[in-house]
Amino acid sequence: LNDAVHWSAELGGGTRVALIQAGRFRSDAGALLGVVPRMLWNGLVEGEIDHDHRLLQALNCLLVETPSGRVLVETGIGDRISEKGRAMRRYQGTWILPALEAAGFAADTVDAIALSHLHYDHAGGILKQDGSLAFPRAKLVAQLAEWEMAHGSNPRLVASYDQPELSLVRDLGLQTAAEGEVEILPGVFVFPTGGHSAGHQGVLVRGADRTLAFLGDLAMRPWSANPKWVTAFDDFPLQSVAVKAELFARAAAEGWTIVLSHEPVHPVGRITRDRDRFTFEPGG
Numbered sequence: 344l345n346d347a348v349h350w351s352a353e354l355g356g357g358t359r360v361a362l363i364q365a366g367r368f369r370s371d372a373g374a375l376l377g378v379v380p381r382m383l384w385n386g387l388v389e390g391e392i393d394h395d396h397r398l399l400q401a402l403n404c405l406l407v408e409t410p411s412g413r414v415l416v417e418t419g420i421g422d423r424i425s426e427k428g429r430a431m432r433r434y435q436g437t438w439i440l441p442a443l444e445a446a447g448f449a450a451d452t453v454d455a456i457a458l459s460h461l462h463y464d465h466a467g468g469i470l471k472q473d474g475s476l477a478f479p480r481a482k483l484v485a486q487l488a489e490w491e492m493a494h495g496s497n498p499r500l501v502a503s504y505d506q507p508e509l510s511l512v513r514d515l516g517l518q519t520a521a522e523g524e525v526e527i528l529p530g531v532f533v534f535p536t537g538g539h540s541a542g543h544q545g546v547l548v549r550g551a552d553r554t555l556a557f558l559g560d561l562a563m564r565p566w567s568a569n570p571k572w573v574t575a576f577d578d579f580p581l582q583s584v585a586v587k588a589e590l591f592a593r594a595a596a597e598g599w600t601i602v603l604s605h606e607p608v609h610p611v612g613r614i615t616r617d618r619d620r621f622t623f624e625p626g627g
Contacts, residue, residue: 347446350611350627352600354550357410358530360602363446365404365419365468366436367607369397374575375563387566397433401607402464404439405557406446407548411528412454415443415478416546416557417604418468423508439468440477453478455519455527458485459559459604460543461493462503469512476512482519483512484527486535489542490520500541500578536561536590538583539576545590547599555600561587563605568614568623591621600627 350362372392376384391398402419422438440450456478458466466485471477493504494513509516521544524534532547539560546557561583566572570587577583594601594614601623603610609625616622 347442352555352627353552354548354555355552356530356550358548358550359408360548360555361406361408361446361448362602362610363404363406363439363442364436364607365402365417365439365442366434367399367401368420368432368434368464369393369395370400370432370605372396372398376566377573377575377577377580379572384566399607400464400563400605401610402436402439403602403604403606403610404442405546405602406443406448406453407528407531409528409530413448413452414455414457414527414531415439415453415481416457417459417465418456418477420464421467421470421477422472423470423474424463424467440471450478451480453481455531456481456483457527457531457533457544457546458483458489459546459557460540461485461489461509462540462560463505463508465559465604466509467505470508474511476515483516484519484521484525484533485516486533486542486544487517487520487522488535489540489544490516492541503540503576536586538579538586539574540578553600554597555602556590556594557602557604558590559604561590562601562603562623564603565606565609565612565623565625567603568621570620592616595621 348361353359405416407414419439530549533544548555573580573583591614611627612625
């Protein structure tokens with residue numbers, strides 16, 4: 344562990360987590376805030392929004408170390424994105440494999456990769472530029488429903504997937520796909536949430552002293568703590584609203600540490616109740 348790690352914490356019982364950002368990119372602000380009127384969110388992003396009305400998005404990944412092995416949560420956009428795609432999304436920075444190695448973690452020590460879902464900005468780092476596996480020993484853990492949706496034919500639902508890339512690892516992914524809640528390693532769980540995508544899942548890490556949750560794109564940025572603020576990228580927005588309210592209530596009651604999937608500045612904190620809604624309070 345060294346300065347290339349953006350944040351780390353001991354959860355107790357020999358379990359620790361490290362946050363590593365695998366680059367950054369930009370997304371349309373209106374799409375990220377969905378149907379929320381701009382007058383409500385403009386003040387939150389004034390120093391961040393660019394001339395094309397886009398926001399800076401971090402690609403936050405987690406390395407979970409337990410006495411039983413290592414789990415990588417998310418892989419970011421990766422290194423196989425085309426130059427056109429790189430320019431269009433203003434993608435920059437170090438992708439997950441060299442970022443992990445710079446932080447002191449060798450690729451062949453990762454036992455499992457837990458993917459909240461298979462959108463291009465979460466599953467793009469599975470492969471290296473030459474098409475070989477970036478993490479050769481790791482099993483891929485995404486929900487079976489997500490693999491099925493990613494290779495479907497509905498143009499609205501598959502728009503965020505890079506189908507040609509995913510087809511290269513589909514057989515491997517299906518061998519270890521999750522169906523419901525699964526304990527990947529002792530204390531490291533994935534559980535289905537839906538909402539953002541059909542097979543979207545959260546990751547829960549239970550140490551002896553504290554519990555950490557990575558809720559994927561149900562908790563992208565601090566304003567995601569309001570369950571009614573869902574993105575235009577959510578395929579099932581009403582489900583997102585309902586499951587966020589349920590998860591955030593549990594997170595607040597149990598004091599979970601929350602890691603946001605795309606927050607570039609303050610990605611770690613807690614969710615607290617604020618009357619009939621919730622607030623994200625940064626702090627590790």
